[in-house]
Amino acid sequence: MRSTFALGRLEQFHPEPGLDAGRAVHSPDAVRPFVQKRTGSAGAAPADISFGPFRLLPTQFLLLEGDKPVCLGSRALEILIALLERRGELVSKQDLMTRVWPNVFVEPANLTVHMSALRRALRDGQNGNRFIINIPGRGYSFVASVDAPGHQS
Template structure:
């Protein structure tokens, strides 16, 4: 359902904020947590052409996730969640931040995030075959915890 205006949408999203005094950007992993794969060159951001993790490869400029050379069937919302988590890998990304990123200026129920996160984790086989990519911090958000390899950049 669309909100009547962006202000109303953000007011409704505000009800999903983390507990007072909780820093939703608390780093969960070590020193690599502060490295974003968008590395600034002046005021422009450089976007990587390929981000690899486990058996997967994300091509952000093509909005495509591959396993080996085969495309992984994944909806645009789940891909957007993945990109948001990869941009802040090693950090807790709050549910509020993810919802604002994936559904900007639109009010959606938190269950929508849960549905798309489940689809993403299922596609990644997260928690199976020795793979752990995304960790859930109940009531607060999600964190991408796997090692990544970033290559190539486009402005």
């Protein structure tokens, strides 16, 4: 009787839209592509990337504003890292979705939700700050100047 009750409860469980419980197990792997890509292209991966009042520590998967951590989910951080890797270029929505949700089908609205959270955390478009632009129907581009050791922007 107890197992039937538990099974019924599990069948009723619906995770939050866009939540990929399996990703939590693989989250350290989410950082590796950035580190490997950067390491292979220009020697050592930059320890940090600064733009506006923010500093991204990609190997720690951490965004700081000054010395304070910015409250931002891992998906939004992954979007930011992907945009910074290709700063100044148009990154298609499909490329971002493939990067952030590998081997998982998600609705495009998931990208919109996490992009909105990222822009809100960066206060993009406020006080003259413009970090990310959208090309409707095509994708996004990181357009702010960046200071990364050994890289020019």
